[in-house]
Amino acid sequence: MPEDLSPVMEFLANFTGKSGRHRKNYQATIRALYQHAVQFHNFPKNVLQNVAPPIVRKKAIKTLGLEQVLRLLEIADNLKEQAALSLLIGQGWRQVEVRRVLARDVREIEAGQIWCRGKMVEEWAPILPETLLLLEELADGLPDENHIFVGNRLGRPEPLGATGLSRLVDRLFASADLHGYTGHDLRRTFATLVTDASGDELLGMRLVRDKVPGMSDRYVKRDLAALLPLWSPLRQVDDLPSQKTVSPQPAKAGETQNSQWWRRGRVELPVQKRP
Numbered sequence: 001m002p003e004d005l006s007p008v009m010e011f012l013a014n015f016t017g018k019s020g021r022h023r024k025n026y027q028a029t030i031r032a033l034y035q036h037a038v039q040f041h042n043f044p045k046n047v048l049q050n051v052a053p054p055i056v057r058k059k060a061i062k063t064l065g066l067e068q069v070l071r072l073l074e075i076a077d078n079l080k081e082q083a084a085l086s087l088l089i090g091q092g093w094r095q096v097e098v099r100r101v102l103a104r105d106v107r108e109i110e111a112g113q114i115w116c117r118g119k120m121v122e123e124w125a126p127i128l129p130e131t132l133l134l135l136e137e138l139a140d141g142l143p144d145e146n147h148i149f150v151g152n153r154l155g156r157p158e159p160l161g162a163t164g165l166s167r168l169v170d171r172l173f174a175s176a177d178l179h180g181y182t183g184h185d186l187r188r189t190f191a192t193l194v195t196d197a198s199g200d201e202l203l204g205m206r207l208v209r210d211k212v213p214g215m216s217d218r219y220v221k222r223d224l225a226a227l228l229p230l231w232s233p234l235r236q237v238d239d240l241p242s243q244k245t246v247s248p249q250p251a252k253a254g255e256t257q258n259s260q261w262w263r264r265g266r267v268e269l270p271v272q273k274r275p
Contacts, residue, residue, distance in 0.1 A: 031049075066237055070240050072178065090130075106148065
């Protein structure tokens with residue numbers, strides 16, 4: 001760790017994003033490391049002690065409406081696209097969590113929940129039966145340790161990477177004539193639509209497994225596997241008319257002619273209906 005401020009500021013200058021969020025996070029982490037070194041390892045000084053953190057500019061989040069969600073669902077015409085969308089928009093998963101699903105996870109469902117492998121945390125997550133059906137089809141015949149979302153690199157199959165999944169989602173957005181959205185906006189859409197429909201912001205945050213202010217999942221148990229089917233956007237689109245603007249074409253290899261693929265395998269759970 002340098003004892004001079006200049007190299008630290010040179011490093012932080014690499015983070016030039018408009019929001020300033022990444023620079024602030026790195027600066028806070030480095031400052032904490034210096035503070036630890038000063039307190040416990042006799043380091044001479046914290047070079048960031050008097051450096052003010054950058055101001056973070058928050059921008060409004062972007063979400064889809066239900067009609068746009070349905071348009072996106074109707075565009076997906078192969079199993080990989082459908083399964084990915086089902087997790088992203090129907091369960092509010094992060095993209096990294098989608099990419100890390102193993103065949104073993106699909107075969108070890110417990111009480112309507114699947115093992116979810118995130119960047120920092122592995123945990124149980126509720127899953128819709130219609131989503132599980134898609135995942136089972138992807139996992140069919142694969143060894144337990146294989147990833148079920150597979151891309152192609154130099155003619156060889158390999159686990160789908162971050163760029164591959166982003167491109168898949170971007171293609172769907174473009175095909176649905178939805179512009180200016182990213183894959184993470186699908187997670188925001190899930191949380192927003194669940195909150196709007198249920199009137200329960202805490203439920204929306206629990207279902208996306210995010211930090212919940214004033215409420216800890218270590219102390220409050222909720223039957224998320226039963227609540228997800230009530231409020232998932234995959235169920236909320238049921239009463240909407242089709243958003244297709246072109247006539248359906250004959251299905252190609254690997255595609256399905258089912259215009260409502262997200263309803264296949266649906267099991268109505270014995271829970272109260274949405275008001």
